[in-house]
Amino acid sequence: MFRPLIVIRRIPNIDFMGLRMFGFAISAVMTIGSIVLFGVNGLNYGIDFSGGIVIEARTPQAADISAMRTKLDSLGIGQVALQGFGGPNDVMIRVQRQPGGDQAQENAVTKVKQALGPDVDYRSTNVVGPTIGAELIRAGTIATILALVAIAIYVWFRFEWQFGIGAMLSTLHDTITTVGLFALLQVEFNLTTLAAILTIAGYSINDTVVIYDRVRETMRRYKTMDFSTLINKSLNETLSRTILTVSTTALAVLSLFFFGGQVLHGFSIAMLWGIVVGTYSSLFIAAPMLYYIRPKGVHGRGGEPAPSPASAHPSPGTKTGAP
């Protein structure tokens, strides 16, 4: 049998704790940036949330978009956006949400289909009334908050509450920055994107749990080790599996991104970002945060200046600093 490739042959000695201020700064900028972008740009809501009409039409000959636009503009249904996509015969027609409730949306669809005539093949028609859009936004928000809380509670039960807080904050960080990315790129935010965000909440916790598990194990084994050293040791020991598990999931999502088609585009972008940022936050947020919230039985002083890499070896001095 051939020899497997081993990426990390020796356990590395990266000083994650020394980089923690750097990590916190980056995350603070990303989180605040995301919130600002969300406030200023807002999200490019798809019709799932904003309501309105999206029709994918395929014309028998190459689509004459400007002629179609002229026809549709005269219908008095407000702003109509036409956009070619895919082949030259494919047109995406977006009609803004019609004033006057749910029935008005339906009437507009009928008008559009009548105006374009019977030769056009309607590949898909999506109409979402204002009632549904509002409900979906509410359900989505509730689901996301519940997911964060439920995960924190689970981690709390499995570990200690300090771990729960760390896990929740880093997961919150991941979801906020994912929303921020969508506010920045203005990629359509729809139901599948929301599904991606909930999945990210579930998935980003994976690396965190792996690392926390190791931190706890190391805490039990080295009862007197300086906490900062202990976290570094745990992160380095699990680095290989952190990288490999992320890679396998990233491979699956990349193939969705490249081959999954238009509908799953937003989903795969969100997932890719979530996987990357979830790993980053496990290493640079979730783990270092434990240093500050200090689970029980921890040694070493909190709030000290970041230890130098040299302190990776426990010294007698740190032992006496146990609370």
Place this chain on the structure above:
Amino acid sequence: MLYFQTWKVALILAVCALGVIFTLPNAFSTQTVESWPGFFPKHQVSLGLDLRGGSYLLLEVDTASVERDRLNNLVDELRTALIASHVGYTSLGVAGDHVSVKLTDASKYQDVHDAVVKYDPDLQFTTASDGTITLKPTQEAVEKRRQSAVDQSIEIVRRRIDETGTREATIQREGDKRILIELPGVSNPEHVKALLGKTARLTFQMVDQNASADEGRAGHVPPGDEYLPATENRPGLPTGYVVKRRALVSGDMLTDAQPTFQENEPVVSFKFDSVGARRFAEATKENVGKLFAIVLDNKVISAPVIREPILGGQGVISGSFTAQSASDLALLLRAGALPAPLTVIEERSVGPDLGADSIREGTTSCIVGVILVVLFMIVFYGLFGIFADIALFFNLCIMMAALTLLGATLTLPGIAGIALTLGMAVDANVLIYERIREEVRGGRSLISSLQAGFERAFGTILDSHVTTLVAGALMFWLGSGPVKGFAVTLSIGVLTSLFSAILVTRLQIVTWLRRFKPKVIPI
């Protein structure tokens, strides 16, 4: 504990085998599967409308209108009762959720009370200090009417859709007052929507020939009358009529309605039940020479003269019908009237070729994902990577089998869920293998490294799977349509991967150990 009891081995192998057997039909076309011998499983996973093409309509029943109609009828009933018993009244009308009336002679209260209670026993009477009586339906009665309106609507919707000949339509209640309709294969549901958009309440009402239609249009109608517009404006015919509110007969007394032709014009012939026939005969006998209006959904289709009494309980409705509109009206009359108007609040329809494109794209990304992950595992873990890949194969099969057997619907986001769980399934293998590597590095023996690897990684694997399941459960609970489809495959995938990554992999490693008695672990 690197030892499996025989029954456990048998169980694991059986689950894997069943997974493969029940997945198999999905790899073939439906026709091929049908031709298989009888003992073979033939169930295929059902595809969502976004993959097979079709329409999804979410309708909302306007339950408020049921109550509004009810109160209006109560006012009519009360007026009739008051007039019949010669009680003077002022300010009779609907006010919000109740009816109010003021009697000129307060001592007649009991008479009015008795008359109304006979009509509707579920009313609460209150008398204000100025003598105004309010009649308010009880909360339970309102709720009961709402529920039955929705139930009845579902029944009528089902009948109408059945009449159109749409096959395999699903019609089900969604939440409190919504109806979800799925029409596979119908990618342009305009006709169905048009049929469902009509309440189809048919009544025959006498035209009040003493009142002027122009006055009526301006809102001045004699008490007990109403002004109704004509269905369409035709030259030489009035644009509206003042008619008696009280219907002579209504559509619920029809037993049949068929489109037919009369003098080369499309018309709708109808047949009354015995009660309807008797009522119709009496009414037409009394009113020969007068006009009666055929009213559909508060619009007058036509208002012919009664030439002679109609005794047979049969007749035709003429109006300016086309063949299509006559057959639609006949269908609506046969299926019955909706108790309340329906509004389409969400519509999603997908043509069959877009669905086929989505299946292709989804399958391609899954296959590419599998190939990448399989290669990745072989490159990084060699023989153990192959073990993981074999487990991954069985994971896929068991997952598809579970989706098939549970009758879950596979959607495009569902396929994304499958692709995602492929990547996450081998995560468990990575956790185990990395742990084994560590233990080997730590100087443990071969057996004890393997053992420690499986044991220590288990807790971590469980944690990460549970958190993903939490997210999946929430998506299923709170999500709609596409999110639900994704949640189902994600959750099932996470569960099956727990089985395959841990048990199937371990079984392979144990078998390999006993067979080859290796000295070193090749990872």
